[in-house]
Amino acid sequence: xxxxxxxxxxxxxxxxxxxxxxxxxxxxxxxxxxxxxxxxxxxxxxxxxxxxxxxxxxxxxxxxxxxxxxxxxxxxxxxxxxxxxxxxxxxxxxxxxxxxxxxxxxxxxxxxxxxxxxxxxxxxxxxxxxxxxxxxxxxxxxxxxxxxxxxxxxxxxxxxxxxxxxxxxxxxxxxxxxxxxxxxxxxxxxxxxxxxxxxxxxxxxxxxxxxxxxxxxxxxxxxxxxxxxxxxxxxxxxxxxxxxxxxxxxxxxxxxxxxxxxxxxxxxxxxxxxxxxxxxxxxxxxxxxxxxxxxxxxxxxxxxxxxxxxxxxxxxxxxxxxxxxxxxxxxxxxxxxxxxxxxxxxxxxxxxxxxxxxxxxxxxxxxxxxxxxxxxxxxxxxxxxxxxxxxxxxxxxxxxxxxxxxxxxxxxxxxxxxxxxxxxxxxxxxxxxxxxxxxxxxxxxxxxxxxxxxxxxxxxxxxxxxxxxxxxx
Numbered sequence: 001x002x003x004x005x006x007x008x009x010x011x012x013x014x015x016x017x018x019x020x021x022x023x024x025x026x027x028x029x030x031x032x033x034x035x036x037x038x039x040x041x042x043x044x045x046x047x048x049x050x051x052x053x054x055x056x057x058x059x060x061x062x063x064x065x066x067x068x069x070x071x072x073x074x075x076x077x078x079x080x081x082x083x084x085x086x087x088x089x090x091x092x093x094x095x096x097x098x099x100x101x102x103x104x105x106x107x108x109x110x111x112x113x114x115x116x117x118x119x120x121x122x123x124x125x126x127x128x129x130x131x132x133x134x135x136x137x138x139x140x141x142x143x144x145x146x147x148x149x150x151x152x153x154x155x156x157x158x159x160x161x162x163x164x165x166x167x168x169x170x171x172x173x174x175x176x177x178x179x180x181x182x183x184x185x186x187x188x189x190x191x192x193x194x195x196x197x198x199x200x201x202x203x204x205x206x207x208x209x210x211x212x213x214x215x216x217x218x219x220x221x222x223x224x225x226x227x228x229x230x231x232x233x234x235x236x237x238x239x240x241x242x243x244x245x246x247x248x249x250x251x252x253x254x255x256x257x258x259x260x261x262x263x264x265x266x267x268x269x270x271x272x273x274x275x276x277x278x279x280x281x282x283x284x285x286x287x288x289x290x291x292x293x294x295x296x297x298x299x300x301x302x303x304x305x306x307x308x309x310x311x312x313x314x315x316x317x318x319x320x321x322x323x324x325x326x327x328x329x330x331x332x333x334x335x336x337x338x339x340x341x342x343x344x345x346x347x348x349x350x351x352x353x354x355x356x357x358x359x360x361x362x363x364x365x366x367x368x369x370x371x372x373x374x375x376x377x378x379x380x381x382x383x384x385x386x387x388x389x390x391x392x393x394x395x396x397x398x399x400x401x402x403x404x405x406x407x408x409x410x411x412x413x414x415x416x417x418x419x420x421x422x423x424x425x426x427x428x429x430x431x432x433x434x435x436x437x438x439x440x441x442x443x444x445x446x447x448x449x450x451x452x453x454x455x456x457x458x459x460x461x462x463x464x465x466x467x468x469x470x471x472x473x
Contacts, residue, residue: 001072001101003036006061008044008080020045023076026105031074034103038074040064065100072101156231157213158185158251175231175248184210185251189227193259194419195439198223224264233257244374258405278434280331284442285315288450288464292319296327315449325449326458333463334447335429335437341444341467342425347417362404369401417443444468 005027009019020043031038042057058081064070075081082088094100155161159175159182166172177183184205191201198220205218212222230237234250235257285294294315301310316324341347373394380390417440420428429437441447448464 001036003072027074195436287317290320
């Protein structure tokens with residue numbers, strides 16, 4: 001008999017392959033006892049037999065059986081081969097069709113006999129039951145750890161898991177900011193909230209050789225996922241719902257998380273993958289004739305009576321094509337107006353919508369609801385309420401909390417603008433990226449390029465500025 005040995009273990013955290021090596025040793029001894037010649041070994045290390053979509057070595061074993069290269073194979077036990085009764089039936093069919101022999105350590109399975117097939121089916125059913133029970137216990141353990149605020153699963157990017165002593169003197173574990181990756185997440189959050197595009201931050205990280213959680217180059221999607229993880233703000237998530245706070249040391253506060261969430265989920269946010277904006281008012285300025293978006297037009301040579309003349313770059317209407325205005329003029333007028341407005345101390349109050357007392361009240365209501373949610377989580381952890389009851393409580397309170405937080409976020413001034421307000425606004429403006437400048441302009445004003453009469457194209461008055469929500473101008 002030309003035999004193969006199949007070995008598998010579901011999880012090998014340290015990739016030491018000790019579990020599969022023990023299986024191979026026992027299976028080699030079993031093959032020798034039967035007088036079979038081992039011609040190949042098939043090893044799926046740290047691969048589940050129930051959750052994995054593919055098992056490369058298992059698939060190779062099946063192909064070798066079908067090709068006739070393998071006429072027998074040895075496994076440590078049937079659950080190493082499969083934990084799925086449906087898949088076991090495929091093995092039994094192979095044995096009948098190709099006459100392949102199967103042996104397990106202990107030698108109580110013979111697929112050539114009805115008794116052996118029955119034994120295999122019983123073992124397969126038991127293996128599946130044990131797998132289901134293990135899954136249920138693991139889920140229950142994760143649920144309990146989550147509601148208690150303790151870490152579980154993979155360590156989120158930006159954190160490291162550490163041992164610490166609680167205020168009660170007990171030993172426990174928690175997630176704390178990673179000394180290198182933690183500040184990177186904070187940097188990305190601050191830059192995005194200040195108006196910089198995800199694409200710009202991603203380009204910066206990749207140019208600096210910083211790698212994503214998977215060790216690859218960053219993409220806008222991967223950075224967005226990292227910034228939108230509630231764990232970064234110390235919030236605990238269970239089945240997609242925030243159920244309280246973790247014992248982690250957060251990277252940034254809860255308010256920052258909700259501002260990021262509001263920013264990324266804003267329907268008006270442009271999420272396309274087109275070219276990066278490199279001009280201050282492209283698609284921001286409006287045409288005074290048709291209301292269409294203005295785009296930047298490169299300079300060009302035009303023929304005049306006196307010869308050829310170089311026409312400077314300009315903003316032109318992308319819809320009616322009837323208005324064109326020199327880019328340097330429009331940018332200068334708009335930037336001057338923005339800087340002047342940013343230097344006015346009343347701007348921070350003018351930007352905030354709603355009454356301060358309403359914000360204070362909403363924050364108190366959020367604290368009350370979150371306290372009720374935390375109490376429910378403690379009751380569940382102590383076994384006083386069921387998982388279904390906790391789920392119902394969470395489903396009822398979370399929408400109320402989110403609505404209040406949206407209300408609070410709506411009253412807060414845009415961080416991009418707030419970062420510039422003051423006497424040194426001009427210096428900060430000159431140092432800012434084009435992404436941030438565009439965000440500030442769009443937050444503060446509506447820019448309209450008006451039609452002019454002959455010879456009036458260079459007049460600053462042709463650039464109309466309306467302050468959003470204000471009477472300034």
